[in-house]
Amino acid sequence: MASVTPARHLLRAKDLADARYAEPLEVDDLARAAGLSKAHFSREFRRTFGESPYVYLLTRRLERAAALLRNTDYSVAQICLEVGLQSVGSFTTSFGRMYGMTPTEYRAAAPPASAHAVVPACIVRAYARPQHRTFREDSGSGRA
């Protein structure tokens, strides 16, 4: 029987970030899903998907936060917790880095995508995830 390439195991880690970003998930958990040690995992994930697992998880959370800002009336603090982040201060800062505005400004500026077209949720998630911008919380492992 033909075997899968190692990337198939890394994909499980990426899927885990997409499925369970709302939980207090960390890079360790992603590494476990891929069955690799943390250091080896981060290196392989980055080589395979072009960004560190930390950045992938963070941008997934920010993408989901942006969707909640567009589609709900939840408070910014509530949204921060909903997407698995603990500190509202660092959430607001990270959000500002990626989107160039505060969560509150973003909400005011962005009408829901569903007002324009019926697009499957998986497409929304894939295309709306923000491009990461290097930031101290990334420990220098992000793409410049």
Place this chain on the structure above:
Amino acid sequence: MKIATTQVWVHDQEEALAFYTEKLGMEIRADVTLPEMGDFRWLTVSPPGQEDVAIVLMAIPGPPMMDEETTRQVEELMAKGYAGTVFLTTDDCRGDYEQLKSRGVEFTEMPEERPYGIDCGFRDPSGNSIRLTEVKLPASV
């Protein structure tokens, strides 16, 4: 014009066949091995009641049909989940989810309410993404 057959790459046809038939409940539409073509195997499946549309479970060929480098790239794309998505519809997304889950299907998203209906997502053994939607609104393409 009509859509007759479309394909997904698979890393192993036997494993894919078991997944698409035993776990998803599809039926074999064609399973033909051609010795004159280096034992190329044309293997297609589709859901019961939908005989005129099928998915080819296509083995990644390798040389000489596909060069080493391209073969490696396709294997890599597939395993990374970027080789495409199959979009399926159903009358009962939550029911199907429970059934597929009990058969050990690797879900990436649980059933959720969307503006267009209820849907969930899972992967085949090769990493291909499959979407299962219970459509509420008339589909707009």
